[in-house]
Amino acid sequence: MPRCWRERTVILISSLAPTARNDGPFATLENSVLKMFKFFKKNKETSDKNETKQVGVVSKLVSGLKNTHSVLVDGIKEIFSGKREIDQKTLEELEVKLLTSDVGVAVTKQIIEQLKIKLKHEKNIEYEAVLDTIKSELENILEPCNKPLIISKDIRPFVVLLVGVNGSGKTTTIGKLAKKLLDNSYKIMLAAGDTFRAAAIEQLKIWGERNNIIVVAQKQGSDSAAVIYDALQAAKSRDIDVLIADTAGRLHTHHGFMDELKKVKRILQKIDSSAPHEVLLVLDATIGQNALNQVKQFNDVIGVTGICITKLDGTAKGGVIFAIAQETKIPIRFIGIGESIDDLKPFDAKEFVAALFCEETCHIEE
Numbered sequence: 001m002p003r004c005w006r007e008r009t010v011i012l013i014s015s016l017a018p019t020a021r022n023d024g025p026f027a028t029l030e031n032s033v034l035k036m037f038k039f040f041k042k043n044k045e046t047s048d049k050n051e052t053k054q055v056g057v058v059s060k061l062v063s064g065l066k067n068t069h070s071v072l073v074d075g076i077k078e079i080f081s082g083k084r085e086i087d088q089k090t091l092e093e094l095e096v097k098l099l100t101s102d103v104g105v106a107v108t109k110q111i112i113e114q115l116k117i118k119l120k121h122e123k124n125i126e127y128e129a130v131l132d133t134i135k136s137e138l139e140n141i142l143e144p145c146n147k148p149l150i151i152s153k154d155i156r157p158f159v160v161l162l163v164g165v166n167g168s169g170k171t172t173t174i175g176k177l178a179k180k181l182l183d184n185s186y187k188i189m190l191a192a193g194d195t196f197r198a199a200a201i202e203q204l205k206i207w208g209e210r211n212n213i214i215v216v217a218q219k220q221g222s223d224s225a226a227v228i229y230d231a232l233q234a235a236k237s238r239d240i241d242v243l244i245a246d247t248a249g250r251l252h253t254h255h256g257f258m259d260e261l262k263k264v265k266r267i268l269q270k271i272d273s274s275a276p277h278e279v280l281l282v283l284d285a286t287i288g289q290n291a292l293n294q295v296k297q298f299n300d301v302i303g304v305t306g307i308c309i310t311k312l313d314g315t316a317k318g319g320v321i322f323a324i325a326q327e328t329k330i331p332i333r334f335i336g337i338g339e340s341i342d343d344l345k346p347f348d349a350k351e352f353v354a355a356l357f358c359e360e361t362c363h364i365e366e
């Protein structure tokens, strides 16, 4: 019986040091002591606030991954229940277990190979060692994708184009991403490039209002490439740091839509030959292995530079992230772990695996 996720506690080992502040020379000793108190109080408050927020996000990741944890981690545990050591039969059971989770054939093969090598040298491997091997293999698989999105200061506006099928979470991710960048003092503008549905334009406008930022939009049915082109011109003249553009939910099998996407890229390059600077493919984790086809097709058409995997909360198919990493090696920039504005996390391979394997109490290093 899997343990209840609610009981799981996350202890975050945070390296959040208070940032140094240059307050200038103090006029009098009294003043300087007062300022020092204020400085430490303020930094302690900021640090406490940040830490609470971080712990909140990490524990949210742990609870979000509970269904994937049940399938993968509890599933592995079941195989070993009552046994202290692994043998050939348990290895076969483990292989079946991995194959039926969403990690994919290649990942399963890699893990089983590693365990076979270990078994050859050590004859018997204890359960804890098996789990450690699986964890470190999973980390190795994610590692090449562990590349955060870096907004270059030399590129202004930095253009982020979101692509993906309808309902994958593009517009929601834009709202969350805008908030993240605003928190880091970037000047942001949004482009309502999904002109296919009136609701999509409205939805982006609401995110714009929530974040208090400009949304460049035209009416439903207008040319998506033209909207994004206008937005880039406006962003340039307003000295915007990052322009985030939405696009319609193009069916990856529909060539007309895919051609439109190519047109968006071509038209942007009339203003800036290096744009878009990030093509962020938004993938819905709940579709499992189908996500792999989407990566392939979007990558062929427009060249995907980063991936955001959404809806990792509440799905048992989160293991697909390992299949995506193994097969594509495309950087995973963010993961979506809920519908609200703070539910977007920059991806961190080690943290992800730690959260996935988190038991009642776990220590996760940030």
Ligand SMILES: Nc1nc2c(ncn2[C@@H]2O[C@H](COP(=O)(O)OP(=O)(O)O)[C@@H](O)[C@H]2O)c(=O)[nH]1
Pocket: 164, 165, 166, 167, 168, 169, 170, 171, 172, 173, 249, 282, 310, 311, 312, 313, 314, 335, 336, 337, 338, 339, 343
């Ligand atoms: N649970 C959950 N829901 C999400 C997440 N990201 C997006 N959604 C929901 O998925 C639905 C489709 O999102 P939307 O942004 O409109 O998708 P789009 O068609 O690609 O723009 C909405 O109901 C969102 O609230 C996530 O990380 N977790």
Ligand SMILES: [Mg+2]
Pocket: 170, 171, 172, 194, 200, 246
């Ligand atoms: Mg949308």
